[in-house]
Amino acid sequence: MRSWIWTLILLAAAVALALTVHDHGGNVIIVAQPWRLELSLPLALVLALVVFVALHWLLRLLRWMGNSPDRLRAWRGRRAQRRDVELLESGWINILEGRYVQAEKDLSSLLSRTRSADRKVLAGLSAARALHLLGETARRDQTLQLAQEGAGKDSRLRQAVDTVTAEMWLDQNRAQEALDLLEPLQDASSRFLHATRLLLRAHRQLGHADRVYALTRLLLRRSAIDEAQARLFICESAAQRLDAVEASGWNALWGDLTADERLTPLVALAGARAQTRLGRPAEAARILEAALNRQPDDRLLRAYAQCDAEQARQRLGHAELWLKSHPDHPGLLAALGQLCLAAQLWGQGAHYLERSLALRADIHIHALLGNLHDALDHPDQALQHWRRACEAADAELPVIQRPLPAADTRGDPQFLLNPRDAAAAASPIAPLAASAAYLQDTGDETLETVSAPAVPASDAQPVSSSSEDDYFDTAPIPGVDMSLTSDRSGQK
Numbered sequence: 365m366r367s368w369i370w371t372l373i374l375l376a377a378a379v380a381l382a383l384t385v386h387d388h389g390g391n392v393i394i395v396a397q398p399w400r401l402e403l404s405l406p407l408a409l410v411l412a413l414v415v416f417v418a419l420h421w422l423l424r425l426l427r428w429m430g431n432s433p434d435r436l437r438a439w440r441g442r443r444a445q446r447r448d449v450e451l452l453e454s455g456w457i458n459i460l461e462g463r464y465v466q467a468e469k470d471l472s473s474l475l476s477r478t479r480s481a482d483r484k485v486l487a488g489l490s491a492a493r494a495l496h497l498l499g500e501t502a503r504r505d506q507t508l509q510l511a512q513e514g515a516g517k518d519s520r521l522r523q524a525v526d527t528v529t530a531e532m533w534l535d536q537n538r539a540q541e542a543l544d545l546l547e548p549l550q551d552a553s554s555r556f557l558h559a560t561r562l563l564l565r566a567h568r569q570l571g572h573a574d575r576v577y578a579l580t581r582l583l584l585r586r587s588a589i590d591e592a593q594a595r596l597f598i599c600e601s602a603a604q605r606l607d608a609v610e611a612s613g614w615n616a617l618w619g620d621l622t623a624d625e626r627l628t629p630l631v632a633l634a635g636a637r638a639q640t641r642l643g644r645p646a647e648a649a650r651i652l653e654a655a656l657n658r659q660p661d662d663r664l665l666r667a668y669a670q671c672d673a674e675q676a677r678q679r680l681g682h683a684e685l686w687l688k689s690h691p692d693h694p695g696l697l698a699a700l701g702q703l704c705l706a707a708q709l710w711g712q713g714a715h716y717l718e719r720s721l722a723l724r725a726d727i728h729i730h731a732l733l734g735n736l737h738d739a740l741d742h743p744d745q746a747l748q749h750w751r752r753a754c755e756a757a758d759a760e761l762p763v764i765q766r767p768l769p770a771a772d773t774r775g776d777p778q779f780l781l782n783p784r785d786a787a788a789a790a791s792p793i794a795p796l797a798a799s800a801a802y803l804q805d806t807g808d809e810t811l812e813t814v815s816a817p818a819v820p821a822s823d824a825q826p827v828s829s830s831s832e833d834d835y836f837d838t839a840p841i842p843g844v845d846m847s848l849t850s851d852r853s854g855q856k
Contacts, residue, residue, distance in 0.1 A: 381409070448478050455490055459497075468494040475510060484514035485521045489528045496532045504532070523549055527559050534562060539569035557588045568597070573604035598625060603634035611642050627654060629661045636667055645675055653682055660686060662695035666728070669702035676706035694724040702732060710736065727753045 392408040394401040403411070451474040458467035471491035478484050488511025495504035508529055515521035526549065530542035543566045549559040560583060567575040580597040583589040602621055609617050618626070618635065625631055632655035639648035652668045655661070671679060680703045683696065690696055697720035704713030714736060721729050730753035737746035 382406075444479070448474055448480065448483050452483065452487060452490070455487070455494070459490065459494055464494040464498045467491075468498070472507075475507070481514055481516065481518065481521065485511050485524060488514060489525065492528065492532070496535070501536075508532075523556070523559075527556075527562065530559075530562055530566070534565050534569065537569060539566040542566045543570070557583070557586065561588065564597070571604070573601040573608075577601040577605065595625070595628075599628050599630045603630050606631070606634040606638045609638050614638070614642070626651070627658050629655060629664055633663055633667055636664075645671065649675065649679060656682075656686060660690055660693050660696050665695045665699040666702075669699040669706070671703075671706060673706055673708065676703050679703055680707060692723060694720045694726070697723070698726065698729050698732075701729070705732065705736060710740065725752070 390405045392403045392405055394403070451470050455467045455471040455474065458464070458470065468491055471487045471494060474487040475484060475491060478487060488507050492504045492507040492511065495501075495507060508525065512522070512525050515525050526545045530545040533539075533542040533545075542562065546559050546563045546566060549556050550563050560579060564576060564579040564583065567579065576597060580589065580594050580601070584591070584594045584598075602617075602625065605617055621631065626635070632651050635651045636648040639645070639651065649668070649671070652664050656664050656668065668679060668683070680700070683700050683703060686696055687693075687700065697716050701713045701716035701720060704710075704716060714733070717729050717733050717736070720726070721733070730749045734746045734749035734753060737743075737749065
């Protein structure tokens, strides 16, 4: 559209010039001794315009020819940049598609041929990522070294290399090395949120609860972390800090938590443990009660039920109120039963435990009932509950079909009381057991007790400790090492 407008303007100007020249006739005389040139005015104007246009295009042609080397270098640069971009795009697409071998080839080719520092660092980091995913750590470290050299003194590129290197080290659980790279990048007022997230990951691997708590709070304020994940990190780190808190730091630590965080089972349980450790059972009970008022939790209920007789009756009142809202909660019934046992209310405790057991088979309830019946001198019922506790725990107990064979006591120093017994022990008669002999018939299996002959104390001979060690190291068991038994009998 613009070209049409300029064409119309030029035509209008030409028509106006033609009309003006037609009304004003005249001659143009050019004198250059010894020549004299006389032209009409319209012709002179046309020739001047043609000369101007010719000179203009001639000058442009000369400038174009003079700039040819620069244009050639720029063209080569554009072509190289286009090839670099194509290799970089191909490498990243292969990484995203999981074809790491091809991605590493493309990116390594780009790393070796590009002259741009930015693309060299980017290609090196991308190739290192592909090698890291392939598990080739030695080549990955070499590629990272090339990227570090390509970054030079550019702080921005060096920060990129350090961040990517730290992330790969975190994948290998080399948290301390990653921490040394990330700490210079992290700043409360900086914009390196990704580095802060990696720093949080490193401190979690190292178990630094204080730093995990602070960094999670920082990322949460900046909306740089998922709220559910941040809540989990805060609760975990707060529980670790509570487990190690002293009396002087309790108020500051507990006061920094929100009301919702204090009611989470993990934090409430850790807070109750800390108060119990500090000798404040009443405060521990209040923390657990606040969390249990919102929702019964088996872990909190079990901790709430572990108290002495003085606290048990007071806690029973709160637990019975919860039972009105949750009458069929097995964990709450089990806690009530344990509290009744602590308060020496045997019948009511057994009632609550039986109700809980009817709702859910639990090793803890079976163990409590077993202890209760054992204390009440009901051995059969106690044994039954203890067996069920083992079954609930999936305990694979071996089934013993028959007793083990008796040990060979012929070389036992306790039975070699005098020289006459030693001579008798050397006989090839089958050995007698120290406590029992095993008899097996075609029908039932029975045990017959065989008592050792009584020997007067005056006939007993002292036996050295070295002979006892030799016996316990070498005594064979019949049916297990018969060949060794026969060899020793032959030698004797």
